[in-house]
Amino acid sequence: MADNMDMFRKLSEHLILIIISFLPFKEAVRTSVLSKRWRYIWHGTWNIEFDERAFVDFRESQEMQASQRRGFIDFALQWIQNYQGRDIDKFQLTLSKPENFNGDIQRCISFAITHNVKGLGLDFSDPTWAEDNLDNHAALLDLPLNVFGHVFLESIKLFSCNFRNSDFMNFRALKQVSFGWLELSLSFLKALLKNCPLLESLSLKKCWNLDHLEISGQNLRLKSFVADNCSLISDEIVIDAPYLRFFKYSGKMAHFEIEIHRSHMEEADLDFGIQFEHYDGIGTDLYNLLNQLYPVKVLTVCSFMLQFLPLGDEPVRMGFDMRIKHLTLKTSVHPFEFIGIRFLLNSSPHLETLTLDIGPRRIFGGYRPPVRVNFNRFWLERSIKYKCVQESLKVVEAKGFKGTMHELSLLAHMIIYGRVLERMDVTVSKEEGDNGGNENRYREIANAMLEFPRASPILQISIK
Amino acid sequence: MKFCAVKQYFDDENNNNITSGASTTMIPLPNVESHPLAILITYCKKHLKIKANNADNKKETEKEMEQYEQELLKKVMPQELTELILAANYLNFKEALDFFCRAVASAIQNKSIEFVRKFFGLESDFELGEEEKLREEFAWSFEGVDED
Numbered sequence: 001m002a003d004n005m006d007m008f009r010k011l012s013e014h015l016i017l018i019i020i021s022f023l024p025f026k027e028a029v030r031t032s033v034l035s036k037r038w039r040y041i042w043h044g045t046w047n048i049e050f051d052e053r054a055f056v057d058f059r060e061s062q063e064m065q066a067s068q069r070r071g072f073i074d075f076a077l078q079w080i081q082n083y084q085g086r087d088i089d090k091f092q093l094t095l096s097k098p099e100n101f102n103g104d105i106q107r108c109i110s111f112a113i114t115h116n117v118k119g120l121g122l123d124f125s126d127p128t129w130a131e132d133n134l135d136n137h138a139a140l141l142d143l144p145l146n147v148f149g150h151v152f153l154e155s156i157k158l159f160s161c162n163f164r165n166s167d168f169m170n171f172r173a174l175k176q177v178s179f180g181w182l183e184l185s186l187s188f189l190k191a192l193l194k195n196c197p198l199l200e201s202l203s204l205k206k207c208w209n210l211d212h213l214e215i216s217g218q219n220l221r222l223k224s225f226v227a228d229n230c231s232l233i234s235d236e237i238v239i240d241a242p243y244l245r246f247f248k249y250s251g252k253m254a255h256f257e258i259e260i261h262r263s264h265m266e267e268a269d270l271d272f273g274i275q276f277e278h279y280d281g282i283g284t285d286l287y288n289l290l291n292q293l294y295p296v297k298v299l300t301v302c303s304f305m306l307q308f309l310p311l312g313d314e315p316v317r318m319g320f321d322m323r324i325k326h327l328t329l330k331t332s333v334h335p336f337e338f339i340g341i342r343f344l345l346n347s348s349p350h351l352e353t354l355t356l357d358i359g360p361r362r363i364f365g366g367y368r369p370p371v372r373v374n375f376n377r378f379w380l381e382r383s384i385k386y387k388c389v390q391e392s393l394k395v396v397e398a399k400g401f402k403g404t405m406h407e408l409s410l411l412a413h414m415i416i417y418g419r420v421l422e423r424m425d426v427t428v429s430k431e432e433g434d435n436g437g438n439e440n441r442y443r444e445i446a447n448a449m450l451e452f453p454r455a456s457p458i459l460q461i462s463i464k
Numbered sequence: 465m466k467f468c469a470v471k472q473y474f475d476d477e478n479n480n481n482i483t484s485g486a487s488t489t490m491i492p493l494p495n496v497e498s499h500p501l502a503i504l505i506t507y508c509k510k511h512l513k514i515k516a517n518n519a520d521n522k523k524e525t526e527k528e529m530e531q532y533e534q535e536l537l538k539k540v541m542p543q544e545l546t547e548l549i550l551a552a553n554y555l556n557f558k559e560a561l562d563f564f565c566r567a568v569a570s571a572i573q574n575k576s577i578e579f580v581r582k583f584f585g586l587e588s589d590f591e592l593g594e595e596e597k598l599r600e601e602f603a604w605s606f607e608g609v610d611e612d
Contacts, residue, residue: 010550018561019549022569029605033577033598035586054604 013037017044021089025049044085049121050076050108051094058127069097073104080111088112092121092157096128098141109144119155120147125181126160131206131229137181143167158182159205169195180205186214193217204230216240223264227251229274247293250274253282253304258292267298271330275304278364283312290318299344300328303361306340315339315370317346324348328355333406335375336367341410342378342386351388354414358400358407358429376405379413389414390455394422400429402437403445412452421456424449427464500544500551507536507560537567542583545571 020028020042026049028042055072056065076093091112098105105122112120122143129137143163147153148170156171159180165188174196184207193199194217202215203226212234215225224246225239235254239247242261248269270289286309293299299322301309306329310316327344331337333356345351374381396414401407414421426449428442446463510532518524540548545568552561572580581587588595599606 011546012553015549015553015565018565019568022566023573026605027573029602030577031580032602033595034581034584034588036589038586039598054607 013041016041021045021047023047026051026054043079043082046085046088047090048079048088048112049090049092049094050079051092052096053094053127056096066097066100069095069101073101076108077104080108083111083115085115087116089117090119090121090155091115091117092119092123094121094123096124096126098124102141105141106144109147113146113150116152117150118153119157119176120150120153121155121157121178122161123157123159123180124161129181139182165191168192172196174199176201178203178205179207182207183209185209186211190214190217193220193222197221200224202226204228206230209233212236212238214238253285255285256289256292258289260293260295262295265293265295268293268296269300270305271300271302272304273302273330273362276362278308278366281312282308283310285312287312287314287318294320295323297323298326298328299324300330301340301344302330303332303334303337303363306331306337306344307364307367308340310339310343310370315343317343321349322347324351326353326355327351328357330357330359330361332361332363333358333404333410334361334363335378335406336363336369337361338375338378339369339371339373342384345386345388349387350392352392353395353397354393355397356399356407356410358398358402376409379406379409385417389417390419392420393418394420396421396424397427398425399427400431401426401442401446402429402431402433403442408445408449411449415449415452415454415459415461417455418459419455421454421459424459424461425464426462497547497551500547503536503540503544503548504551504555504557504560507563508557511559533563540567542568542571 016038020031023031023045025045025047028045028047031042032039050072052069052072055075056068058065060068073095091108093105093108095101095105109120109122124139124141126137137160139160139162141161143158143161145167148167151170152173153171154173155176156174157176157178157180159178160182162182165185168188169191172195175198177192177196177199178201180203184204189210193202193215197219199220199222201224202222203224204210204213205226205228208231210230210232212232213227213230213236215222216238217240220241221243222241223243225241225244226246226248227237228248228250230251232251232254235252236257237249237254238257240259242259243264244260245264245266247258247260247265247267248271250269250271251274253272253275286305290309324344324347327348329337329341329344331341393414396411396418398407398411411424411426414424426446428439428446430439432438433441443463450461450463511529514525514528514532518528545564548564549561549568552564572583575583590598
């Protein structure tokens with residue numbers, strides 16, 4: 001278009017560089033192919049991510065992978081050598097089997113430091129590592145000492161990269177910290193929280209040797225805390241964080257003591273997918289956990305919670321109305337989950353968006369429903385309606401739809417009773433089913449839903 | 465600091481006329497069209513207003529600003545973005561510059577080369593074979609792109 005060409009010419013290289021720097025590194029690279037003028041502009045981007053996963057194919061032989069890894073490192077080193085910019089914002093290096101590339105890695109890190117990087121990320125974990133027995137994967141690389149001189153570092157991500165706890169205290173300006181595949185101690189964690197008054201976000205992924213988790217401290221400004229499959233010595237999680245907005249937990253059921261503030265807490269994501277046993281009283285413990293997270297507006301729960309939450313003292317709903325506006329259920333839409341789904345719908349009278357993340361989940365053979373129910377008529381029982389479905393629910397999303405009878409009846413309920421429903425987006429599963437089901441079959445079944453009687457005249461159903 | 469270029473004029477004015485009250489100097493902005501300027505002024509005013517309303521609650525400020533920005537992007541045509549970027553740059557209005565640049569980046573993210581070329585009104589001026597060589601060199605970066 002002539003218009004565009006005129007305008008574009010006015011954009012200086014400096015401005016184009018600003019645009020490119022907002023792109024992920026991989027995309028910034030692509031801009032070199034746009035035209036001669038754009039060939040080298042991306043070289044100045046200040047958001048740099050070198051990820052071996054774009055170069056190394058883990059299905060290939062070890063020799064091939066090693067050779068691909070070498071090619072990747074060479075690319076990174078050459079890029080660094082040609083760098084013409086000044087300070088950089090972000091530098092991230094993802095590389096497994098780092099032990100063969102010590103010198104090269106040092107060069108990369110020095111490059112970042114000398115350019116006053118604000119956010120440094122080093123991921124030396126191996127995607128083929130098994131997730132259990134975390135302590136079999138001791139970190140093979142130490143963080144080089146010159147990094148600790150960079151005291152104004154704002155964000156750091158270290159996966160499988162060791163450091164001395166005392167050295168780490170040099171970083172007092174940190175706002176974001178992410179640790180993965182590391183052995184950590186609770187005393188270090190406490191010292192970290194005290195040492196970094198600006199800390200807003202803390203993420204621990206697959207870390208081990210922690211006695212338990214304790215996130216507290218005077219003047220703690222933490223807004224986001226993630227604990228992802230860490231191995232704790234005693235399953236206890238204590239959080240006292242008045243500014244916490246986002247809490248994500250993945251792991252075994254634990255004893256939770258959470259103190260947050262209603263005007264800040266926004267979102268929680270609870271995943272007990274790896275829990276493989278249940279015990280008496282687990283329902284009550286889950287209830288108490290949800291109780292402590294009472295102000296959340298966005299909630300994601302797993303199948304385990306759906307099965308066991310209503311098995312405590314309260315089988316029907318929370319004792320108060322929750323503020324949940326967006327509820328995501330990791331579910332297989334199995335009858336054992338129905339009472340839990342009902343529990344959450346009953347407790348969320350202001351629900352606006354319901355997302356069903358449909359996939360295979362662990363269903364417990366020992367499950368006994370707290371009340372007698374007919375699972376086949378569960379969602380189509382005319383006498384049982386949900387206030388949120390009738391009055392506030394606007395959007396339903398179903399991802400991984402396979403057209404099972406239960407999926408159909410659950411979605412049918414939403415269509416038939418959702419008076420203010422605006423949108424239902426169904427994405428069919430790409431997996432082959434047991435009964436010869438496939439994408440096309442699922443789509444056929446989904447299309448049948450278009451004929452269901454609708455309570456909302458403005459409802460749009462889309463099927464992908 | 466918003467509109468730094470304009471502030472310069474006020475500062476100079478005050479230095480020259482110590483006794484002057486309300487200044488009636490016209491500030492020439494030859495590189496800025498009236499339409500993008502109007503949008504930038506509204507953006508700036510809105511930003512200041514939201515900040516004043518939510519003086520204590522930074523989170524509310526961020527949220528309201530985000531909502532306003534989303535609404536604004538819906539109304540702005542992609543072609544206008546270039547004008548807005550140029551205007552924000554000339555006026556030295558950093559927040560607006562970052563915002564609109566980020567909007568352009570979002571618009572071209574994960575799109576094919578052809579799409580991006582069309583977006584910017586570009587044509588490939590490479591010699592024969594040059595582009596193929598580049599695509600091969602950076603083959604790893606071409607995985608997972610949206611189809612047009």
